[in-house]
Amino acid sequence: MRKALLLINCFVLSIGHCGGPLIMRLYFIHGGKRVWFSSWLETGGWPIILVPIASAYFHRSRTQPSSENKLFFMKPRLFIAAAVIGTLTGLDDYIYAYGVARLPVSTVALIIASQLVFTAVFAFVLVKQKFTSYSINAVFLLTIGAGVLALNTSSDRPEKESKSEYISGFLMTVGAAALYGFILPLVELTYKKAKQEMSYALVMEIQMVMCLFATGFSTVGMVVNNDFKAIPREAREFELGETKYYVVVVMSAIIWQCFYLGVIGIIFCSSSLVSGIVIAVLLPVTEILAVIFYKESFHAEKGVALALSLWGFLSYFYGEIKQSKKGNPPPPHLLQSEMASSPCPNPNSPQTF
Numbered sequence: 101m102r103k104a105l106l107l108i109n110c111f112v113l114s115i116g117h118c119g120g121p122l123i124m125r126l127y128f129i130h131g132g133k134r135v136w137f138s139s140w141l142e143t144g145g146w147p148i149i150l151v152p153i154a155s156a157y158f159h160r161s162r163t164q165p166s167s168e169n170k171l172f173f174m175k176p177r178l179f180i181a182a183a184v185i186g187t188l189t190g191l192d193d194y195i196y197a198y199g200v201a202r203l204p205v206s207t208v209a210l211i212i213a214s215q216l217v218f219t220a221v222f223a224f225v226l227v228k229q230k231f232t233s234y235s236i237n238a239v240f241l242l243t244i245g246a247g248v249l250a251l252n253t254s255s256d257r258p259e260k261e262s263k264s265e266y267i268s269g270f271l272m273t274v275g276a277a278a279l280y281g282f283i284l285p286l287v288e289l290t291y292k293k294a295k296q297e298m299s300y301a302l303v304m305e306i307q308m309v310m311c312l313f314a315t316g317f318s319t320v321g322m323v324v325n326n327d328f329k330a331i332p333r334e335a336r337e338f339e340l341g342e343t344k345y346y347v348v349v350v351m352s353a354i355i356w357q358c359f360y361l362g363v364i365g366i367i368f369c370s371s372s373l374v375s376g377i378v379i380a381v382l383l384p385v386t387e388i389l390a391v392i393f394y395k396e397s398f399h400a401e402k403g404v405a406l407a408l409s410l411w412g413f414l415s416y417f418y419g420e421i422k423q424s425k426k427g428n429p430p431p432p433h434l435l436q437s438e439m440a441s442s443p444c445p446n447p448n449s450p451q452t453f
């Protein structure tokens with residue numbers, strides 16, 4: 101059951117993390133120009149999360165009629181933390197969308213791979229993440245993989261992009277990697293300091309509040325930038341047609357929800373470092389999909405990066421399996437009574453240094 105929840109979250113994240121950048125780029129390469137709108141779409145689908153929250157509520161009403169049941173369990177402390185993280189996420193979404201607007205998806209993916217180093221450093225500082233030889237090896241291999249890919253970026257500047265636009269896109273994407281590398285351990289810290297029992301139902305509430313505030317942030321940007329007025333015109337002029345424009349918009353909002361739920365679900369089940377590792381492992385998959393769908397080039401470096409990331413991933417999970425055979429304790433935020441109802445495996449091994 102515990103492993104199943106982690107695997108489900110990995111699956112949900114893979115939908116969001118592979119599909120999200122591709123659909124965002126689809127918008128830009130076929131005539132979409134609105135960066136604020138595009139970043140809005142990363143979190144604007146937040147009402148969808150009300151469906152599982154309400155289902156869980158009705159399920160509890162049926163199965164535990166005697167206990168006190170509520171639609172929302174979140175207390176003010178957690179609400180404020182989720183609102184702060186959500187606002188930071190809104191900022192991150194803008195700088196990420198800025199990068200995707202200017203760079204090929206495969207290049208964005210390789211820059212975002214550097215996020216793992218930021219996650220590891222901030223996880224060490226914020227949540228005292230313990231490292232094993234296997235997790236250090238995984239971070240090292242995944243980072244080398246990103247570095248190998250970076251060797252080839254100069255050859256993939258899109259024709260209509262000026263050099264300065266390309267460089268600004270590159271720098272903004274590095275900024276997004278750094279900021280998101282900070283946000284992931286911040287979510288873990290929030291779980292640890294929640295002062296209320298953590299459960300998966302609460303994780304979904306956090307996701308909703310985070311996305312609500314991130315959407316509020318992007319909405320302000322859209323209003324200032326007159327994006328709302330421009331949408332109908334942009335839809336009419338979209339190269340794939342007006343209907344497909346709205347299909348892209350709706351699908352974008354849905355797919356990105358998978359990304360955020362997967363990320364914070366994995367942090368709940370294990371840690372921000374594992375979340376960062378799963379993101380890094382999925383990046384070459386995004387690369388390959390970009391090559392297939394958008395005919396972006398696939399050179400030897402991408403193949404090497406793919407092999408390195410798989411090696412890093414296998415190394416990490418080999419270490420985990422070895423450790424779980426010895427028996428390891430669950431993450432601190434799961435050491436509460438709620439654990440029985442929402443248990444998850446722990447990736448942090450005691451064999452640390």
Ligand SMILES: Nc1ncnc2[nH]cnc12
Binds near residue numbers: 142
């Ligand atoms: N806003 C974002 N969306 C998806 N992946 C990201 N990585 C860093 N920032 C991101």
